Amino acid sequence: MRIMEAIGVQVLVIDEVHNILAGSYREQRVVLNTLRFLSNRLQISLVCFGVNEAREAISGDVQLARRFEQFTLNRWAADEQFEALVASILRNTPLRNPSVLSPNSLRWMLQVTEGITANIFHLINNLAVEAVETGREQICDEAVESWRPEIDMEAAFA
Structure with missing residues (x-):
């Protein structure tokens, strides 16, 4: 956390956030609480990527879920x-x-x-x-x- 403060991190990007669901309920809570803590303490934005289950993973923490706007990436077309x-x-x-x-x-x-x-x-x-x-x-x-x-x-x- 000290390093992120020292270098002035403004955005934390997390890929495959749906993998939170692989943990036990307690482990999921720890990860979600940590994300919320980092966001609050460092005053940074969180950007999370994942498959459809990513929404479910984040929704495990109502306060955290409210901070996200969800976007779905469409499949590429021949254009x-x-x-x-x-x-x-x-x-x-x-x-x-x-x-x-x-x-x-x-x-x-x-x-x-x-x-x-x-x-x-x-x-x-x-x-x-x-x-x-x-x-x-x-x-x-x-x-x-x-x-x-x-x-x-x-x-x-x-």
């Missing part, structure tokens, strides 16, 4: 914003050669990821690793269109 997202990710992917994808590859990417942001990042990350391992050092249409998600066999048969 200029999606193209800009992918282009931005590709531009910032540390490969030696530039990666430019065709509209067909972008549509396939959108279909296989179901427009979910985390899946899009996961796909591009996997393609970038493959590009480095093969020495291609770029993500091309052929790599995108031949990519298949890894299947967790244990989860598939659970």
Whole structure:
């Protein structure tokens, strides 16, 4: 807490806040009370991310829940914003050669990821690793269109 005060933290970002629900009731209370305490003591804003259960996790503390405005991220659609997202990710992917994808590859990417942001990042990350391992050092249409998600066999048969 002293470090956050010293450096002037203004916003605390917490990802996967839904994981609070994995703890016992007592553990959940500790985490929620800690978040409320930090917010009050440091006079900072809290930004929490998570799946739908994140709302449930935060609602365990009425005072804390009142401080949040909830937003739902929509899935990506085949539009200029999606193209800009992918282009931005590709531009910032540390490969030696530039990666430019065709509209067909972008549509396939959108279909296989179901427009979910985390899946899009996961796909591009996997393609970038493959590009480095093969020495291609770029993500091309052929790599995108031949990519298949890894299947967790244990989860598939659970």
